[in-house]
Amino acid sequence: MLERISHLNGEAHAEEELIAQNVAGTTYAAGTDTTASTLYTFFLAMLLYPEVQKRAQEELATVVGADRLPAFTDKSRLTYIEAVRKECLRWQSAVPLGLAYKSIADDEYKGHFILGPSIVMQNNGKSLYASPISGTTHFDACGDVRAILQDREEHPEPEKFKPERFIKDGKINTGVMDPAVVAFDAGRRICPGRYFAELSLFINVTCVLHIFDITPALDTQGKEVKVEPNMTSGFVTHPEPSPCIIKPRSKLTESLILSKNWEN
Known part of the structure; x- marks a missing residue:
């Protein structure tokens, strides 16, 4: 990243250098828990x-x-x-429950209705968990990262x-x-x-x-x-x-x- 911005000067270089610093810091910080846990x-x-x-x-x-x-x-x-x-x-699993996502509108996935807005968690594909933020409760069986990776049929x-x-x-x-x-995790925010x-x-x-x-x-x-x-x-x-x-x-x-x- 520093090589890529080496031709810049003044404020433009300072701004890009700050971005490079933040990226490097985030990369380091992100691994101090998850990568360390796996090690x-x-x-x-x-x-x-x-x-x-x-x-x-x-x-x-x-x-x-x-x-x-x-x-x-x-x-x-x-x-x-x-x-x-x-x-x-x-x-x-270093992050056994995975990360939560928010649906922004009513949706359907493999025959499961997802009320929008809902909190959606990935699971083993045999059930879907969608806990509504508001309105009538609508959810099927809950799953998580640990459940997927401990699936006896798969592993x-x-x-x-x-x-x-x-x-x-x-x-x-x-x-x-x-x-x-x-x-x-998965999707656009993997x-x-x-x-x-x-x-x-x-x-x-x-x-x-x-x-x-x-x-x-x-x-x-x-x-x-x-x-x-x-x-x-x-x-x-x-x-x-x-x-x-x-x-x-x-x-x-x-x-x-x-x-x-x-x-x-």
């Missing part, structure tokens, strides 16, 4: 499903190797890692963290609903930072798995501290505190952290 979910999943962590690290060893850090250019070949990222979005055993649900014949299965179509968020999740998940082992914390008796996949309540939810041990996988991976030759 916390990733660490929780690695604690509870060590076999997933092992399989992902084996893929990284094959595709990336041990002498460099993962890069965005590796994305197309890291099928299992991509499935892990998708499952992080699906397994525990069998939804309570389990299973990245392989998104893989078929060694490739991402396009026949399975991508959690991103729900997690980032999250404008969704692509940035997905890439951010991908590179964080990839680098963490490539460099570190995530294992359970130990209590004073040397026993593993048990964690549960419980989420806090609120508009944006986070996994409850899950103590763990995060350490470099080897001296070689530790050297990658200290190296200044970062590609990302």
Whole structure:
């Protein structure tokens, strides 16, 4: 954005620079809750499903190797890692209730009458929720983002963290609903930072798995501290505190952290 306005001067440049600052600030602030929550979910999943962590690290060893850090250019070949990222979005919803929309006039959707004005929430497509702002109450069964992503017909055993649900014949299965179509909301006001968020999740998940082992914390008796996949309540939810041990996988991976030759 700064390059695009570099030819401007005076007030015109100042105004465009302020816009660039606001965009950058919004991008940063928007991820401090939602993207952070999904990353916390990733660490929780690695604690509870060590076999997933092992399989992902084996893929990284094959595709990336041990002498460099993962890069965005590796994305197309890291099928299992991509499935892990998708499952992080699906397994525990960062914004479980989604966002509310307002209809401005009477409407109809798949045989459901929506009184205008109404508050409308997206759900699993089997029911519609429309709570009128005023007038006679008119609504069918309620649904939310969490209900969609936990739909047993779409995602069998939804309570389990299973990245392989998104893989078929060694490739991402396009026949399975991508959690991103729900997690980032929908319509004209879909999250404008969704692509940035997905890439951010991908590179964080990839680098963490490539460099570190995530294992359970130990209590004073040397026993593993048990964690549960419980989420806090609120508009944006986070996994409850899950103590763990995060350490470099080897001296070689530790050297990658200290190296200044970062590609990302």
